[in-house]
Amino acid sequence: MGKDMTRRDLLRAAALGSAALAAGRASARGQPSPEQRTPSFVVILCDNLGYGDVGCFGSKKNRTPHLDRMAAEGTRLTSFYVTSGVCTPSRASLMTGCYPRRVNLHVGSRGGPVLFPVDPKGLNPEEITLAQVLEGRGYATACIGKWHLGDQPPFLPTRRGFDYYYGIPYSDDMVAREDGSRPPLPLMRNEAVIEAPADRDTLTQRYTREAIRFITANKDRPFFLYLPHAMPGSTRTSFAGKAFRGRSGNGTYGDAVEEIDWSTGQILASLKQLGLDDRTLVVWTSDNGSVDRRHGSNKPLSGWGYTTMEGAMRMPCIVRWPGKVPAGRTCDELCSTMDLLPTFARLAGTAPPADRTIDGKDIGPLLAGRKGAKSPHEAFYYYYLAQLQAVRAGRWKLHLPLEAKWRSFRGATRRSEAELYDVAADVGESRNVADRHPDVVRRLMAFAEQARKDLGDVGREGTGQRPAGWVKDPKPLRKPSP
Secondary structure, eight states, rough: OOTTHHHHHHHHHHHHHHHHHHHHHHHHHTTOOOHHHHHHEEEEOOOOOOOSSSGGGTTTTSHHHHHHHHHHHHHEEEEESSOOSSSHHHHHHHHHHHOOTTTTTTTTOOOOOOTTTTOOOEEOOSOOHHHHHHTTTTTTTOOOSSSOOOOOOOGSGGGOOOOOOOOSSTTTTTOOOSSSSSSSEEEEEEEEEEEEEOOOOGGGHHHHHHHHHHHTTTTTOEEEEEEEEEEEOOSSSSOOOOTTTTTTTHHHHHHHHHHHHHHHHHHHHHHHHHOOGEEEEEEEEEESOOOTTTTTTTTSSSOOOSSSSSHHHHHEEEEEEETTTTEEEEEEEEEEGGGGHHHHHHHTTTOOOOOSSOOEEEEEHHHOOOOOOOOOOOOOEEEEEEEEEEEEEEEEEEEEEEEEOOSSSSEEEEEEOOOEEEETTOOOOOOOOGOHHHHHHHHHHHHHHHHHHHHTTTEEEOOOOOOOEESSSSSOOOOOOO
């Protein structure tokens, strides 16, 4: 074993060795190996796509036949949440199974909402990602798309449990600056920049090809494909390939949504053609609600992305696994992207990390449509940057009374009174019933105080917070000179 082998290499070798040993023992007993028994996983994550932007969630603007068919063949989760109304913290939760404040990725290094190019901050290398959990079970792993958890080497997907990476390391609007403080938007393969600036019109097509290539190459073993699209994106103009540009009737935003629908259809068709349909759990959702007020839609939910309204953090979600997830079903129990890590871990025959707090819960019974299955979450917390702004428990959501409620990334504040909504019946948060249910307000206020102690709040560290990762001398990602 070479002297320069990294700790990650050693862990991977040990995990693969254990998997091979287990496979050998199973074969000797004439039983299927763990690789043969465990399902594969595909997670497709859109960027800034709203609750009402696809047909099966009510869109009349965008044509999404593949997603509509996916919903007919699977289950719609209608109270499925991300943990932030903005990119980096939301994605951190999907990868770690934790609230963003838990892993200190609720703000970037400059106090803003996300990480930026050449940021010294990123996801701590000591955090255990969903990819690492599955890698330890012998899964092939790939991240294809927008990462946004740090662009410095220790934070890249290839250091966080992914065998392969192809994509852009942060948002598509983080392009080059004339002063040189930001490089041209890089497209990467593994840890090398292969194109700069990336051709954003072709990203969805190329991500789709790379995803199908990965699935095909690993058809005989369990795999985890994480496909975080760059679109509809963070710019005023979305991007789409020639075959979709100008075809939607809903501007470039609609073009991008319809191309994502096509991409999902291609991936589902490949799984079927390869005989992997009934062995693959596919989850399709978005990282936060739409912020495009001209073409995007979060209806019937209230508000827009980058807030703590339902439209910012309650996402369209479709789950498909023929024979395991009921077809044509709707589940309105509260669940979250944080739940994917413990749920996938159990399905892969392992468990979440036991040496740290994981906020996500196993939602396998909900996905399976088990009779009487309920949300495993007693409460769910809505943070805006460092500030706790709302709590949901069961059908009730309380917007907290605050002396200075943050309402923009620039720091503007306003006083807020307690507002209580029945978000099971009043998804638009239109009828404040706080005066009628003081007992519910008190109960949710108690949950809020628990969160403040554990996760923190403005000017208050939580006892359960863990540090982010940092590098001393960050360098821009650039394409090597010819």
